[in-house]
Amino acid sequence: MAKNVGILAMDIYFPPTCVQQEAMEVHDGASKGKYTIGLGQDCMAFCTEVEDVISMSLTVVSSLLEKYGIDAKQIGRLEVGSETVIDKSKSIKTFLMPLFEACGNTDIEGVDSTNACYGGTAALFNCVNWVESSSWDGRYGLVVCTDSAVYAEGPARPTGGAAAIALLIGPDAPMVFESKFRGSHMSHVYDFYKPNLASEYPVVDGKLSQTCYLMALDSCYKQFCHKYEKFEGKQFSLSDADYVVFHSPYNKLVQKSFSRLFFNDCLRNASSVDEVAKEKLAPFSSLSGDESYQSRDLEKASQQVAKPMYDVKVQPTTLIPKQVGNMYTASLYAAFASLINNKHSSLDGNRVILFSYGSGLSATMFSLKFNGGKHPFSLSNIAAIMNVDKKLKSRHEIAPEKFVETLKLMEHRYGAKDFVTSKDCSLLAPGTYYLTEVDSMYRRFYAKKAKDSPCENGPVANGH
């Protein structure tokens, strides 16, 4: 069996168009700080009419292959996690095949995985399992998480975002799965779903979804600790994790989630909680589960005592989610990318716990260990290639009015046929794919912005 299977390399793409949350507060007539402090968000990326989940995937996959020098023939599995439906039958994966068909590689397993923001994690687990299975043929796996999160006008709208992330999977990886420690929680709930098929917008019960998230977190943590203790013969606590990475719909929920884990450790009498903290949380130990999810006092007290640990173990993971917004399937891995961006030189030997959540619901807590990594798969090279700070800095701030106008146009275009886009790629970086046309048969056409000229490179292979 292949050993030390995990993530070999990563790349991230998010649209260069974004809106500041402060400006959104003013535009929406919201109280100052409602989005920036209340949600904990700084900025939100969005796709204009020339980008979508397919173009973002094409961009990030072609970028990863090129920047790490991976021959498209070396990919034996490609799978996509997404909840942004452009076609109900044809997978996003098939839209990516022209990148591989060009060199004659069509023998590539994998399709799309779906359950809200969890699809990317499902795709990642599938890819890792493939490398460890008897059907592995020695080639790399490639996982793509791609989503555009948009909401109807109202309180959820500032929790949007957009991005695509590509993860290269194989043995002897610098980020290795500790697959024995894994806790999942799956349940039938209606916290966030997309039953209105003609609309891109979800139906959301924000309060229910937050409670579901925290309940799933508790359940996964319990399973995770149980399995850790079974295999390691000792109690797990947050002290055993160097970093904790959360699926991040908005930063405030990440803060609540970490303090919830801290409260769990307190109830479990774990070594991570000192006497002072224990004393402060003692009054809440008799609350029922339901009461504890609703208690503002507990939330406040636990966030306060967990704050020093949050600053060390979580804060370094929050950059991209705060700057780009909710990226659905890509959110967790964007948080993980933030950690690599911030700490790549000191991660060797560290353990990271990740919590993936998808409404509906499916959730898993799992563990990765950093394990060196040879060029081009070293953490420093991965950080250099992702180049997050530059990508963030070179974005274009769009006025809220223009953002709202774009969303109106996209409402119109969602599920539509027979239109051409502006083909305006002036704001896009060279090498970015963009949508040019949807014909009368709903067939979608994309082009790639040339590397060395401001205008288009001609159309790419568009199926037959």
Added chain:
Amino acid sequence: MAKNVGILAMDIYFPPTCVQQEAMEVHDGASKGKYTIGLGQDCMAFCTEVEDVISMSLTVVSSLLEKYGIDAKQIGRLEVGSETVIDKSKSIKTFLMPLFEACGNTDIEGVDSTNACYGGTAALFNCVNWVESSSWDGRYGLVVCTDSAVYAEGPARPTGGAAAIALLIGPDAPMVFESKFRGSHMSHVYDFYKPNLASEYPVVDGKLSQTCYLMALDSCYKQFCHKYEKFEGKQFSLSDADYVVFHSPYNKLVQKSFSRLFFNDCLRNASSVDEVAKEKLAPFSSLSGDESYQSRDLEKASQQVAKPMYDVKVQPTTLIPKQVGNMYTASLYAAFASLINNKHSSLDGNRVILFSYGSGLSATMFSLKFNGGKHPFSLSNIAAIMNVDKKLKSRHEIAPEKFVETLKLMEHRYGAKDFVTSKDCSLLAPGTYYLTEVDSMYRRFYAKKAKDSPCENGPVANGH
């Protein structure tokens, strides 16, 4: 690593409501034999307003667990393949969770896999890989393929169907994967897709889809033979397969496909093709690929020379697809179930080649070997539990007019909210789940027909 991983058990469910293809010919004013001989289909199952892909999955999963005596706690992974979208974010898998939550089992990995009719195969491969991976926790995997195939009025309408199949996955199976021999072909095409999000009906280019199917078949067979030869050190031919099972949109395409493989063997000078057949196919050996897909003379000649082998290796797999119609993700496994139904007493040691195809496109050819099997996982018990002949015989023939009326109602209901169904479960077998209501928040409610009474058993857990 777990050994001899494969399919331990199966169950199949299809609606008890069906329409005869002969009656459809008359109703549609089609020439006699157009559907029965031209398509090769006998009958077509369809969901009435009280059934859908979720109710069918609930039925088949609860039936499998009960009939094989599997405790719901023993399932560690559950995944669904489907292309029938009821919700764009919430997976069908989460709708099945109440069956497991009832006994406190929420630690169940897996979500939904999507690419047209291929999603079930992707889910199956994922499940097998999981059992072989380091993340396996010793429990069973469960794969569900569920689809309702409906088409707009026109030539594709008689190629509909509906079914759900459940496959139990684990080690020491009576149907073992030969995972090293596997050929895939994935490509970006628009042969059949569902871009009109508000409609349940696909956009189909029937002629293109048939050519894509045959091209993918050629490509997969080439890869499959290449890998077989690499690992076994000898040429593969159809003589090395006891049975060949195809994804079956309609039987005529299965006939064409087998003769296409036979033609491939002829071109490869394989041992399966005798001198007489070689001579008959010789005139076609100089055709280009494209020409060969279009040549009616080749089609006729190859079907004629392959017929004796078709009767032995393929015919026993055609019962359910001909009687139930296209079941999308479930079609291939319904063909496989037909084989077990017909030949369970003589399959031990036999090899079966399976070809899975999903438009868009993704396709894989893979191999299984029958390997004994202890009760309750013996082939004879599996055949007895599936009870295909009785299920087929106890169906209710519905007049074409009533079928068309049902489809009109369903067009109206697709993506709709705030309605109750007739709750008429008089035609359903005891133990069948059915849809009772979709509320104003699009939440769906199901009930289960009681085992020992003709009326309903009360609602099932419906999420919160």
